[in-house]
Structures are given as C-alpha cells and as structure tokens.
Amino acid sequence: MADIRLPVCYILGLETQIGLGLVREVGRAGIPVVGIAQRAEAIGLSSRYLFASSVVTDPRSDDGIEAIRALGSRYGSGFLIAVSETNVRWLIDHQQSFGEMRPLVPTLQAFETVADKARTIEIARQLGIDIPASVVPQDWLDVESIARSFCFPGVMKWPAPESVSGVLAEYGLPLHKAEYVYDAGDFLKVAARYRPIGRWPLLQEYCAGRGLGQFFFMHQGNAVRRFQHLRIAEWPPEGGFSSVCDALPLRYFADLQAKSIALLQAINWQGVAMVEYRHDKKTGRSCLMEINGRYWGSFPLAVQSGAGFGLLTYWLQGLGKMPELPAVRDNLRCRMLATEVKRLGRILFQSERIQDTTFQVRPWYELARFALDFFRPNVRYYVWSFDDPMPLLADLRNLAR
Numbered sequence: 101m102a103d104i105r106l107p108v109c110y111i112l113g114l115e116t117q118i119g120l121g122l123v124r125e126v127g128r129a130g131i132p133v134v135g136i137a138q139r140a141e142a143i144g145l146s147s148r149y150l151f152a153s154s155v156v157t158d159p160r161s162d163d164g165i166e167a168i169r170a171l172g173s174r175y176g177s178g179f180l181i182a183v184s185e186t187n188v189r190w191l192i193d194h195q196q197s198f199g200e201m202r203p204l205v206p207t208l209q210a211f212e213t214v215a216d217k218a219r220t221i222e223i224a225r226q227l228g229i230d231i232p233a234s235v236v237p238q239d240w241l242d243v244e245s246i247a248r249s250f251c252f253p254g255v256m257k258w259p260a261p262e263s264v265s266g267v268l269a270e271y272g273l274p275l276h277k278a279e280y281v282y283d284a285g286d287f288l289k290v291a292a293r294y295r296p297i298g299r300w301p302l303l304q305e306y307c308a309g310r311g312l313g314q315f316f317f318m319h320q321g322n323a324v325r326r327f328q329h330l331r332i333a334e335w336p337p338e339g340g341f342s343s344v345c346d347a348l349p350l351r352y353f354a355d356l357q358a359k360s361i362a363l364l365q366a367i368n369w370q371g372v373a374m375v376e377y378r379h380d381k382k383t384g385r386s387c388l389m390e391i392n393g394r395y396w397g398s399f400p401l402a403v404q405s406g407a408g409f410g411l412l413t414y415w416l417q418g419l420g421k422m423p424e425l426p427a428v429r430d431n432l433r434c435r436m437l438a439t440e441v442k443r444l445g446r447i448l449f450q451s452e453r454i455q456d457t458t459f460q461v462r463p464w465y466e467l468a469r470f471a472l473d474f475f476r477p478n479v480r481y482y483v484w485s486f487d488d489p490m491p492l493l494a495d496l497r498n499l500a501r
Contacts, residue, residue, distance in 0.1 A: 102132035102151045108175050109414050110201055112136045112159060112168075112191075113183030114144025117436065117482040120491055121400040122181065123147045125410040129423075134175050136168060141498050143483065146490035151175070160190050165197050172200030179204050179418040181410075185215070185394050186262065204417045206371050206393055213367050214391040218259040218302055223366050224388050229359050231388050232305035239298070243291045246303060247284040253306040253458075254281050256290055267297050278339070280306070280455045307387040308458070309380035311342065312353065314360045315402060317412045318369045323361045324416070326350055327407040327428055329398060330379070333469075335439045337447055338456030341397035343439040344473070347405050349430040353379075356386050369393065371417055372409045401434035404480040435473060436482040438499060444470055 109126045113119040114137040127133045127149025135153040137145050145153050152175060156167045172178070180201040182188045191203040192211060205211070213219050221231050233251065236259060237243045256279045258264050265275050273293065279301075281287040287303065294300050311331035316323045333344040350357070360375040374392040379385070395409070402409055408425040415423040444466060446453060451461045473479050484492045 102127070102130055106131050107418070108132045108134055108151070108172075108178030110134045110136060110168075110171065110178055110180045111144075111183070112180060112187055113138070114142040114147075114153075115139055116143070116183070116397075118395050118397065118399045119183045120144040120147060120483065121403040122183065122395065122410045123149050124485065124488060125403045125408070126414055127151075129411055131414060132175070132178075134171060134178075136171070141494065141501075143491040143494045143498070146494040148488050148490065159187070165194065168201070169197070169199040172198060176200060178202075179414060181413055183395055185392075188394050189215075189262065202418070204371070204413055206369060210367050210369050211393050214369070214373070214393040215262065216260045217257065217390050220363075220367075220391055221388065224363055227359065227362050227366060229363060229388050230386060232307050234302055234304045236302050237291065237300040240295060243288070243300065247288050247291075250284070250287070250303060251305070252281060252283050252287065254287065255279070255304050255306055256281060256287075256301040257304065259302045264299060267299065271297055273297070276301075278455075280338070280457075282457065306458075307378040307380070307385075307389075308382075309378045309385070309387075311339070311389075312356075312377040312379040312386060313342075313345075313396065313398065314353070314357055314375045314377070315372070315396070315407070315409065316361060316364060316375070317372050317409055317416070318361075318364050319412075319416055320370075321365055321368075323357075323364070324422070325407060325409065325412055325425070325428075326357060327402050327405065327409075328353065328357070329401055331398075332433070333435075333440065333443060333466075335443050336454065337443055338454050338459045342401075342434075342436075343443050344433065344435040345398045345401055347401060347428075347430045347432045347434075350428075353386070363391070367391075372413060398434065398482075400482040401432060401480070404434060405429040405432050431478055433473065433476065433479045434482060435479060437484070438495065440470060 114135045132151040135150045137155050156164050158164045177200040180203045192205045192208050313329050315327040317325040328348045329345045331342045331345050334340045335343045374396040376389040377386040406426045411423050415421050
C-alpha cells in the first residue's frame with residue numbers, strides 16, 4: 101500500500117516494459133506512483149501499483165505541460181521521471197515548468213555528450229577503452245576517401261539521431277538505427293542516399309559477439325550501485341535490444357566495470373546509465389558501443405534482480421537519501437515473450453531479411469532454447485508478473501489489435 105506521506109513519484113512513459121518496470125519497482129516499495137501515458141492502450145496503465153494515472157497525448161505541447169502541472173496540483177509535490185530519451189531531453193529544457201514536480205534529470209552537457217556517439221567514443225579512446233574504428237564523413241570527397249581506406253565490414257549509425265531526424269523527414273528519408281555495409285560498394289550506395297542533405301551517419305567497424313550491458317547509478321562521482329547482463333537473444337536477430345538476457349555476477353568483467361565508471365566520471369554523469377559493449381567470447385574483446393543515459397530496454401531484469409535503480413533515482417537523486425537495498429541477484433534470466441516469438445519467426449521463415457550476413461542461423465537450436473526456457477526455474481518475464489498480471493493482458497490485447 102502506498103504511503104501518502106511520501107512525495108509522489110510521477111513516471112512519464114508507460115507504453116513499454118521499461119515504464120512498467122519502474123512503476124512496479126517504485127510502487128512495491130510503498131511509494132505513491134502517478135503514471136503518465138501518451139496512449140490509452142499503454143500497458144503500464146494496467147499495473148496495480150499505480151496510485152493514479154492520466155493519459156497526456158502530447159506532453160511536450162503547452163497543453164501537455166499544463167496537464168502535467170495539474171497532476172502535481174492534484175496529487176501533491178514529488179519527482180518526475182521520464183523513460184524515453186526524447187522526453188528526458190525535453191525535461192532538461194523545461195525543468196522549471198512543472199510546478200509541484202521536480203524532474204530528475206542529468207545535466208544538459210552530460211546528456212548531450214552521451215547522446216552523441218562520436219563524442220562518447222572519443223572520450224573512451226582517451227581513457228584507453230577498446231573502441232571500434234569509427235569515422236564520420238564530412239563531405240562527398242571524404243566519403244570517397246573512406247570507401248578506399250576503411251577496413252570493411254562496418255555498421256552505419258547516426259551519432260545523434262535526434263539532431264538529424266527532422267532533416268531526414270523533410271527529404272523523405274527513413275531514420276535507420278543501423279545499416280550493415282560489407283564493402284566499399286555497399287558503403288557508397290548507402291552514403292549516396294544522404295548526399296542531398298550533406299550529412300552522413302557514423303561508419304563504425306563491425307564488432308562480433310554479444311551485447312554486454314553494464315549498469316550504474318552514479319552519485320557525486322561514485323558508482324553506488326552496479327549491475328550487468330549478457331544478451332542471449334536480440335531483436336532484430338543480428339543485433340538490437342535484448343529479447344532474452346542473463347544477469348552476470350559482478351566478479352565477471354571487473355576491469356571493464358572500472359573503465360565504464362571512469363568513462364561516466366569523465367562525462368560527469370549523475371544518475372542511472374547503461375554502458376554497452378559488444379563482447380566476443382572467442383577473442384575476449386569487449387568493444388564499446390554506446391552509453392544510454394536513460395533506463396534501458398531490458399530494465400525488467402534489473403528490477404527482478406533487486407538492483408533498485410528506480411528507487412535510487414527517487415531516494416538518492418530526489419531526496420538525497422540512500423535507500424536500503426537487498427543484495428543484487430545475479431542468476432536470473434529475463435525474456436520478452438512477444439519479441440521472442442517475432443524473432444523466432446524471422447529466423448525460421450524470413451532469414452533472408454537478417455541484415456548481418458555473418459549471423460549464424462540455427463533454427464533447431466533457437467527452437468530448443470525457446471521451449472526449454474519455459475521450464476527453467478530462474479526465468480522471469482519482461483511483462484508478466486504473478487503479483488501484477490493485468491499488464492500482460494493489456495499487452496496481448498494490443499497485439500491482437
């Protein structure tokens with residue numbers, strides 16, 4: 101039951117398992133949670149751990165700000181936490197606009213640094229962190245020079261997607277998360293698409309392996325909480341976000357954790373962050389991919405494991421008090437079942453759509469692992485929870501629609 105004497109925790113972004121995980125973690129601790137969704141079908145709206153909720157279709161508009169302010173007037177003072185990167189950036193710019201609510205956000209300078217992949221990689225290079233060979237073309241002559249000299253294969257991704265999305269939309273160009281280029285011809289073909297706007301994505305060396313996520317809560321330069329996981333399956337199959345992931349004991353990759361903390365300290369990061377690597381078991385190489393300065397897609401695993409990042413945001417970043425947290429569990433596996441089904445369908449029936457031609461398609465292995473995970477006692481789920489079953493029903497309803 102929520103303790104109404106405590107400040108309210110307002111959570112903006114209930115559409116995904118991330119916002120749902122935040123609601124559950126904070127609400128289970130007895131903190132009154134008011135959820136703010138942008139869509140009426142948001143799965144987090146069905147959670148029993150909400151004290152109250154509201155749908156604000158366009159929170160970043162003037163009317164949206166007023167609607168959020170009204171919630172603060174109605175339910176009382178508290179802290180506002182955003183899930184998506186876009187909303188975090190917006191809250192940074194409008195910190196004084198919410199009346200009774202105080203947004204819990206990083207500094208603008210730190211946030212812009214981690215949002216810019218090229219800047220993050222340069223700082224990491226100075227700290228001796230293993231980074232993929234990376235280059236951003238400045239003009240077409242530069243593109244042609246890179247095509248002659250770069251050691252392919254590579255992956256093209258925008259260093260700061262938010263800064264280019266508007267321009268791409270004006271020219272009718274899609275915003276790709278990542279595009280694989282296997283030789284100079286592939287690279288020139290993709291680069292030519294962006295010639296009209298005179299801007300090009302970052303070209304990065306292809307790094308083999310699995311996603312290794314290291315998670316920290318930084319406070320006054322110290323990592324007060326750590327957690328890490330290894331991706332077992334991803335969507336899309338060739339690399340993306342976790343559809344299945346395993347918690348890892350902190351004794352693994354201890355040296356890499358120290359480097360990750362040094363990177364966050366160099367950026368002067370405060371609050372929660374994910375430092376993501378690609379780890380190749382065959383070579384032992386762990387190559388930095390990016391920093392996520394927000395809650396991440398596999399956040400439910402951290403919640404199930406008792407990492408307490410949402411509670412740290414509320415208590416330490418909000419109230420300046422360190423909460424009592426349990427020891428972190430490091431033996432759980434977490435899976436997002438709907439995404440797993442989609443991934444399995446891609447591997448079994450649409451393998452030609454997998455962009456990474458080096459991805460090993462193993463249908464029988466994937467089927468066996470998918471089935472056996474239902475019987476493992478240490479498996480948890482991104483959405484399903486025995487003590488909070490309604491969000492799964494909402495998720496199934498949305499899938500049916």
